Amino acid sequence: MMNDLPADYFRRIDETDDELFYDLPRKVVHIDDGAIAAASRLYGELLPPDGVILDLMSAWRTHLPATYQAAKIVGLGMNAEEMRDNPQLSEFVVHNLNKTPRMPFDDGTFDAAICTVSIQYLTDPISIFKDLYRVLRPDGLAVFTFSNRCFPTKAVAIWHEASMEQKAMLVATYFRQAGFADIHAEDRTPSSHRSLFSREGDPLIGVWAYRPASSL
Incomplete structure (x- = not known):
């Protein structure tokens, strides 16, 4: 068991070193323009003004609104060249979360x-x-957005099996088991991507939660 979740959930087709997989910069976006815009709108609605922001699993684009003013945006990702080309990052660190879950930041950063x-x-x-809970300040916010796009050989088994609704429930479970509170999940798929009988374009789901003001 991984905490309360079976270890089999987190097996992958490709179990080789992630650092080898991400060594080559790709510089591609993984969702379409409508889904990117939906993610940006959600971040703009939720993020505090002038905040110190962590872009977790960062790459060459952060997708924050162009109008968002942060005190600092720190990227944590696997490829230095991609993050160096990201115009929204103030600084970045190369770090493999799957190898070392503890991030190189002080508590409450x-x-x-x-x-x-x-x-x-x-x-x-x-x-x-x-560890994300640890590096957030009390009342700190964490926002995860996802779609149905991925590198299939590196995505964990449960992700392939779950529906979009089940994926949202899974992310909420991660938050809950880590001690977060006030958990929300919303379908932010653009209306232009929906029709009566089908969806066209990439879906976009947001799940977010807060570190309680009184820490555990």
Whole structure:
């Protein structure tokens, strides 16, 4: 068991070193423009003004609104070249969360954290969410957005099996087991992507929660 979740949930088709997989910079976006805009709108609605923000599992684009003013945006990801090319990052650190869930930041460093369409790659999400709790300030916010796009060989088994609704419930479980409170989940798929009988374009779901003001 991984905390209260079976270890089999977090097995992958490709169990080789993640650092080898992400060594080559790709510089691609993984969702379409409508879904990117939906993620940006959600971040703009939720993030505190002038906050110190962690972009978790960062790459060459952060997808914060162009109008959002942060005190600092710190990227944590796997490829230095991609993050160096990210115009919204103030600074970045290369760090493999699957190898070392504890992040190289002091307790209470960040006002908020975001993670865009990457949560499906975490092999020990509860440990990582617990450390995210640690690096957030009391009342700090964490926002995860996801779609149905991924590198299939690196996504964990449960992600392939779950529906979009079940994926949202899974992320909420990560938050709950790590001690977060006030958990929300919303379907932010653009209305232009929906029709009466089908969806066109990429879906976008947001799940967010807060570190309680009185810490555990």
